Amino acid sequence: MKIKKNSLKMLLLLIIAMFVIAIPGISNAAYPTYKQDWEWNYNGAAHYYVVSLTSKYQTAAKEAATNWYKTGYHTNPLYPMTKTSTQTESPIDLYKSNLGVNTYGRTEFYIKGGTKLDLGDNNYGPVKNWLYCKILINESLFDADFSASNTTIRKILIAHEMGHVFGLAHNTSSTSLVMYPYIELIKATQITKDDSAALVQKLKF
Ligand SMILES: [Zn+2]
Structure with missing residues (x-):
């Protein structure tokens, strides 16, 4: 399937946006914040x-x-x-x-x-x-x-x-x-x- 030039531009913007959103998420995933003494939901483990x-x-x-x-x-x-x-x-x-x-x-x-x-x-x-x-x-x-x-x-x-x-x-x-x-x-x-x-x-x- 051929993608129109405008659609391609949108797709590119979307991909960039995904990266921008995803990058700060990496550190959050690595370090949970324990709002209480301990939250027992971190990977269930x-x-x-x-x-x-x-x-x-x-x-x-x-x-x-x-x-x-x-x-x-x-x-x-x-x-x-x-x-x-x-x-x-x-x-x-x-x-x-x-x-x-x-x-x-x-x-x-x-x-x-x-x-x-x-x-x-x-x-x-x-x-x-x-x-x-x-x-x-x-x-x-x-x-x-x-x-x-x-x-x-x-x-x-x-x-x-x-x-x-x-x-x-x-x-x-x-x-x-x-x-x-x-x-x-x-x-x-x-x-x-x-x-x-x-x-x-x-x-x-
Ligand atoms: Zn003690």
Whole structure:
């Protein structure tokens, strides 16, 4: 079929317009904005990305992620909660980081462009309007204070930080809880029923 000169011009304009509209869309697709603590609709999947954890902490991250997905108490939309090799797929980036002599782990929230949210005194979550977050693990301090064979405490450390990502604040009511603020006092060996209930209540899915 032969296209008239005018139609060809229109087609060309249309193609250019499509490109102009499509280009800003690329970055939006790569980075969703989490208007609430977490929006569970990003590709229908939850992932984390490891930037710089050593292997035993990577194992702990995997165990923590799996435990949040399958608490054994309630179903939740943390699916599949696996490690991704594509950083832009993940709202959670895990880093080995020196946090000084008092802090084993920290969760930081960032907005588009890489600006860290200043949470003031509310540095425990829940946090709104974030784009991605960093879980920082002070491996050297943790290794100095806890036995290398204590795989459970490492898993709980990362599970605690992931809890902040999911919008959970500290809970000082019991040392049995993963969200108790002092890791050395936490007695939980896995996500507890109360931690799981808090997640379900938080997400209201
Ligand atoms: Zn905490």
